Amino acid sequence: MxxxxxxxxxxxxxxxxxxxxxxxxxxxxxxxxxxxxxxxxxxxxxxxxxxxxxxxxxxxxxxxxxxxxxxxxxxxxxxxxxxxxxxxxxxxxxxxxxxxxxxxxxxxxxxxxxxxxxxxxxxxxxxxxxxxxxxxxxxRGRTQPAGPVLLAVDGSPASRGAVEFAFAQASLHGMDLMALHAWHTRTERAYDGPADPPFVTYDEDRLRDEEERVLTEALGGLGEKYPDVAVDRRLVRGRIRHTLVEATAEAGLVVVGARGLGGFGGLLLGSVSQAVLHHAHCPVVVVRSGEE
The missing domain is CATH 3.40.50.620 (HUPs)
Known part of the structure; x- marks a missing residue:
């Protein structure tokens, strides 16, 4: 526009x-x-x-x-x-x-x-x-925030607009981009079916590989579109909201999608987005997707 x-x-x-x-x-x-x-x-x-x-x-x-x-x-x-x-x-x-x-x-x-x-x-x-x-x-947050653009990556289709905005914003400001994807073993995907015993056995290496794939696919194609943006890819095991809010302490701006992966599809603003809006140490951009 x-x-x-x-x-x-x-x-x-x-x-x-x-x-x-x-x-x-x-x-x-x-x-x-x-x-x-x-x-x-x-x-x-x-x-x-x-x-x-x-x-x-x-x-x-x-x-x-x-x-x-x-x-x-x-x-x-x-x-x-x-x-x-x-x-x-x-x-x-x-x-x-x-x-x-x-x-x-x-x-x-x-x-x-x-x-x-x-x-x-x-x-x-x-x-x-x-x-x-x-x-x-x-x-919100620090008066003069400094640092990279922090992008919260969750791999949901609705977050694609946030990924594209974060790259464009980093390019516009001449800033680096920190793409962070947090994961936790208690929220791993089922591998074979409902017969798998939950919270009893899981292959941590396989789970990490899957989360790495989510991060890679979320950023796919935008590195070539914005070759001037240096991307720091971070795959972090930890509580998603806590990890993301903590990372805002070293960011100049954080970009999140309005709604990510979750069981409450009717909510227009997800719990992660709300947590960042309330507790981030730097300004926050929320990007809604047309799919919502």
């Missing part, structure tokens, strides 16, 4: 950091940046029967302030980019979900303005990651 990168602005420190990240992403892609501020009907703050004028000076100042600061930060982070801004009446989640249909990337902070200040992940970021039509970058 050649549309602008979209970033949600609510005036919070988290969203202002997201604006700076989004501006740099837009500059690298050669597209514009669209600042979007969404607000719902303030029924809880308006006395019954009192008029509410959405164009009134008080409300306009309340909105224009954060947007003006956001635009200033965007131009400072990426001088020369085209910046547009819009104010939309509606719930932020729904507004940004609609924006995602024509955007190459939507960027949000991990925590916005909310009375639930103790939440580690804002409701907008979590919901958008599960429903957006384009990749969603949630800015």
């Amino acid at each position: 050649n549309g602008p990168v979209v970033v949600g602005v609510d005036g919070s420190p988290s969203s202002m950091t997201a604006v700076e990240v989004a501006a740099r992403e837009a500059a690298l892609r050669g597209v514009g940046l669209r600042l979007v501020h969404a607000f719902g009907w303030p029924a809880a703050h308006v006395p019954p029967g009192a008029p509410w004028n959405p164009t009134g000076p008080g409300l306009r100042e309340l909105i224009d302030g954060p947007l003006t600061e956001a635009e200033r930060r965007a131009r400072a982070a990426a001088p020369g980019i085209e910046v547009s801004r819009d104010v939309v009446v509606g719930e932020p989640v729904m507004v940004l979900e609609i924006e995602s249909r024509t955007a190459p990337l939507v960027v949000v902070g991990s925590r916005g303005l909310s009375r639930f200040g103790s939440l580690l992940l804002g409701s907008t970021a979590g919901h958008l990651a599960a429903h957006a039509a384009c990749p969603v970058l949630v800015v």
Whole structure:
């Protein structure tokens, strides 16, 4: 898509950091940046029967302030980019979900303005990651993350978009790619059939070979498409969520699919993706597949 990168602005420190990240992403892609501020009907703050004028000076100042600061930060982070801004009446989640249909990337902070200040992940970021039509970058973790792009490889068809995005992102930023596939003996595939005794006998070497094949097939063809990207392949035996979150400590960005292999096919955001969104030490990109 050649549309602008979209970033949600609510005036919070988290969203202002997201604006700076989004501006740099837009500059690298050669597209514009669209600042979007969404607000719902303030029924809880308006006395019954009192008029509410959405164009009134008080409300306009309340909105224009954060947007003006956001635009200033965007131009400072990426001088020369085209910046547009819009104010939309509606719930932020729904507004940004609609924006995602024509955007190459939507960027949000991990925590916005909310009375639930103790939440580690804002409701907008979590919901958008599960429903957006384009990749969603949630800015969290270290202020100045450094390191390779970390790709979570699970071998599911739905994760192909995440693999392709990770290669493209690494190439765009001139970064290395760390492709990590974690496996655990308690989740090995059955080899011959239901007659095999579970958790009693398994060939560890055969299991490792199978997981190595999963990693190889997941990356197939993209090394040739992006010859400038150095790939560090890591096959790690351990708990998947713990291993991946731990690896984010040395990454500049982590890329995950929205839903991987699991028994709950109706869930749009898998447990691994949720764990990374809540606990990663660096920014997170969630990429949904059209197959979902």
